[in-house]
Amino acid sequence: MPDSPPAPALQRHFGLLQATALNVTMVVGAGVFVTIPLMRQQLQGPWLLLGWVVGALLMFADGLVWAELGAAMPGSGGSYLYLLESYGRTKLGRAMAFLFIWQFLISGPLELASGLIAMATFAASVSPAVMDFNKLHTASVRIDVNEWAPAWLKTAEEIPIGLAVGPTRIFALAMGVLIIVLLYRRITALGKLTVTFWIGVLAVIAWLLLEGTIHGSFSHAIAPSDPPGMPDGFGRKLGNCVALAMYSYFGYYNICYIGDEVRQPGRTIPQAIMLSSILVATLFVGLSLAMLAVVPWFEIPTEGVGDYSLPAAVMREIHGDGWAPTLVTLMLVWSCFGSAFAGMLGCARIPYGAAKQGHFYAALASVHPRLNIPHVSLLFVGAMTLMWSFFDLDSVIKALIVTRILEQFVAQCIAVMVLRRTRPDLPRPFRMWLYPLPSLVALVGWLALYFTTAPIFILLGVITLLAGIVAFLLWSRLTRTWPFGDPS
Numbered sequence: 097m098p099d100s101p102p103a104p105a106l107q108r109h110f111g112l113l114q115a116t117a118l119n120v121t122m123v124v125g126a127g128v129f130v131t132i133p134l135m136r137q138q139l140q141g142p143w144l145l146l147g148w149v150v151g152a153l154l155m156f157a158d159g160l161v162w163a164e165l166g167a168a169m170p171g172s173g174g175s176y177l178y179l180l181e182s183y184g185r186t187k188l189g190r191a192m193a194f195l196f197i198w199q200f201l202i203s204g205p206l207e208l209a210s211g212l213i214a215m216a217t218f219a220a221s222v223s224p225a226v227m228d229f230n231k232l233h234t235a236s237v238r239i240d241v242n243e244w245a246p247a248w249l250k251t252a253e254e255i256p257i258g259l260a261v262g263p264t265r266i267f268a269l270a271m272g273v274l275i276i277v278l279l280y281r282r283i284t285a286l287g288k289l290t291v292t293f294w295i296g297v298l299a300v301i302a303w304l305l306l307e308g309t310i311h312g313s314f315s316h317a318i319a320p321s322d323p324p325g326m327p328d329g330f331g332r333k334l335g336n337c338v339a340l341a342m343y344s345y346f347g348y349y350n351i352c353y354i355g356d357e358v359r360q361p362g363r364t365i366p367q368a369i370m371l372s373s374i375l376v377a378t379l380f381v382g383l384s385l386a387m388l389a390v391v392p393w394f395e396i397p398t399e400g401v402g403d404y405s406l407p408a409a410v411m412r413e414i415h416g417d418g419w420a421p422t423l424v425t426l427m428l429v430w431s432c433f434g435s436a437f438a439g440m441l442g443c444a445r446i447p448y449g450a451a452k453q454g455h456f457y458a459a460l461a462s463v464h465p466r467l468n469i470p471h472v473s474l475l476f477v478g479a480m481t482l483m484w485s486f487f488d489l490d491s492v493i494k495a496l497i498v499t500r501i502l503e504q505f506v507a508q509c510i511a512v513m514v515l516r517r518t519r520p521d522l523p524r525p526f527r528m529w530l531y532p533l534p535s536l537v538a539l540v541g542w543l544a545l546y547f548t549t550a551p552i553f554i555l556l557g558v559i560t561l562l563a564g565i566v567a568f569l570l571w572s573r574l575t576r577t578w579p580f581g582d583p584s
Contacts, residue, residue, distance in 0.1 A: 110358045112367055115351040119372035120298075121438040127344030128380050129428060130214050130489065132387065133404050134340050136396045138333040141321035144393055147337025148384055152377035154338065155345045158505065158538040159373045160528035161512050163366035166352040167526035168515075170361030173449020174352040174442075175504050176200075180455070182511035182518075187578050190455065191568050192507055197450050198564035199503040204443045205477060206496040207346060208436055209484035213492060215432035216268040216485075221405040222425045224417075226264075234262025238488070241552050249551045258488035269485055275437050276478040279444070281467060296434060300427040301379055304407055308386025311414045317388035335548025339497050342545065344380065347435070348372045353442035353449075362525025390414060440478060448473040494549065498557040501546045503564070509539035 110118065135144050165178040176193050183189035220230045238258035242250050327333065351358060351368045358364050390410045397404055407428060411420035448470035451461035464471040484492060512535050515522065528534050546554065573580045 110351070110354065110364070112364050112371075115358060115364050115368035116371050116375075118354075118438050118441070119348055119350050119368055120375060121347075121434045123345055123347040123350075123372065123376045123435075127210075127214075127346070127435075128383055129405070129407055129431075130217065131340040131344050132384060132406055133396050134490065134493075135337045136393055137398050138336045139321075139327065139330075140393060142318045143321060143327065143330075143334070144337065144388075145317070145381070145384060147334065147341045148377075148381050150334070151338045151341030151345055152373075152381070154342060154538060154541040155348055155373050155377065157534040157541065158509070159348055159369045160534040161508055161538055162349040162352055163369045163526050164512055164524060164528045165508065165515075166349070166355060166365040166369070167362045168522055168524045170355030170358060170365060171449060173446050173453075174349070174355070175508060176446055176450050176455075177355075177453075178511055179507055180453070182515045190572075190578060191565075192503075192511075193450065193455055194568045194571070195503045195561065195564045196507070197447065197456055198567060199499050199560055200443075200446055201480065202560065203496050203500040203504075204446065205480035205484050206492050206499070208439045208443060208477075208481040209487070210343075210489060210492045210496065211432045211436040211439065212268040212272050212481070212485040213265075213487070213489045215271060215429050215436075216262075216264040217403065217489065218405055218408075218425050218428040218432065219264040219267055220403065221408045222422055222429075227403075230262050230264050234260055234265070236260035236262075245552050249555060251550050251552075253550075255550055255552055256488070257491040259486050260488065261486060265486060269482055271433055272436065272478065272482050272485060275433070275440055276474065278437065279441055279474055279478075280469070280471060296427065296430045300407075300424065300431055301383055303424065303427070304410065305379075305382055305386045307410065307414055308383075308389045312386060312389025314385065314389055316390070316392040317385045319392055319394065322394070332548045335545055338541075339545050339549065340493065341380075343493050343497060345373075345376060347439065348376065350438060350442040353445045356445075356449075362523075366526040436481075440474070440481065444470055444474040444477045446473075447476060494553050495556060498546065498549050498553040499560055501542050502557060502561060505542045506539060506546075509535045509542065 132144070135147055138144075139147070165182075166174070169177050169181055171177045175196050179196050180189045180193035183192045220227050236258055237260075238256050241255040241257055321327065348369060351365055355361050355365065387406055387410050390413050391406060396406065405425065405428070407424050408421040411424045414420065447456055447460045450456035451459070451473070460470070460473045460476060462472040463469065512528070513532055516531070546557070569579075572578060575581075
């Protein structure tokens with residue numbers, strides 16, 4: 097009897113260059129270009145730039161957590177795998193892994209959808225005619241959550257949530273479908289596409305950096321606030337700015353989600369995370385200074401920022417209406433496309449990794465017999481992303497941040513310390529520097545961000561967590577597993 101063919105398996109094709117390109121492409125999408133106007137709503141003058149710096153420090157500290165866990169446990173799923181192993185595969189680890197996947201079903205597609213939403217915003221700025229056409233044919237609804245919240249959850253500021261359907265939103269939806277189609281191919285081709293997107297992303301940053309350096313004035317970027325001095329509610333406002341910065345930085349760990357497809361993962365994963373973090377922090381601070389040197393912070397509107405493109409305003413200030421604002425807008429659309437592409441590549445591996453280990457729906461563990469990709473998981477994550485792409489960007493960012501912090505980032509900061517105590521013999525190709533200081537700094541930073549968020553969004557995170565706990569208990573009861581059965 098002839099031997100049966102080997103089961104389809106993922107292939108290790110990502111080296112250091114492609115791994116770094118994947119991380120950087122995921123990070124440098126819409127975030128850095130759309131968050132500065134949102135930060136301007138919170139802080140003025142040099143205080144605005146402080147959000148990027150504090151966010152970078154948190155990214156470095158948290159990056160060391162990801163680097164140690166990713167090097168020790170390189171596999172598809174990233175956080176899912178780390179939480180499962182760190183807290184105990186047969187007991188609490190099952191619950192922690194389940195809760196991560198539970199929140200990921202919301203936060204992962206939210207993060208990807210934010211890139212599509214920003215793509216729609218930038219697409220509207222390609223020309224005045226397109227902007228007028230889009231406004232004329234867009235239907236939207238917007239409500240203030242404060243009007244529905246009890247008194248103890250209300251805030252002095254409006255908390256709007258909106259939905260919109262129009263030409264640019266439909267365009268972004270079509271681009272999301274195209275991303276799914278492109279990802280439906282061999283991983284060798286994906287590595288080449290990732291580097292191509294990376295080049296496009298770096299090109300738009302280099303252009304803005306060059307224009308800002310030549311034509312801008314550094315004094316504009318650090319112009320004092322009015323009134324001078326530290327603003328009222330500084331801690332809360334800085335927390336909001338750091339949260340926006342972290343949203344922009346999200347993706348410095350993206351290579352951890354596809355550890356099964358990385359060459360020499362014990363060395364490549366930590367190096368890619370550290371290189372990505374240093375590169376994007378330097379680029380983002382420099383890019384912020386360059387753009388604010390041309391368009392001072394006090395000229396950025398505080399109302400209607402959802403339709404405001406700071407890069408287009410920079411080019412319009414230097415070159416006037418015409419080719420420059422249009423070209424930078426097209427490059428930003430390309431950047432958003434590349435970010436969503438890299439993000440969906442990594443995020444599709446998370447449900448796959450959980451299902452492969454028997455902790456999620458078995459259908460999501462399927463690997464395409466010819467292309468060797470987790471195609472069912474890819475289609476599932478892609479469909480959820482397309483659904484969220486019709487919400488407004490500010491709401492998506494806030495929901496993303498508050499949903500993800502506890503079940504992923506805080507849990508991992510604790511997990512790396514738990515694993516050091518319970519598994520001292522575990523091979524660790526990379527050990528975080530100055531342990532345990534980075535994990536403690538990251539833990540305090542994430543909790544600070546969580547508790548400076550508007551109460552209504554904290555409640556959303558708590559409800560998501562409680563619902564996940566109930567779902568886990570019901571699932572465990574039905575399957576007669578821990579805590580309702582034999583842990584083995």
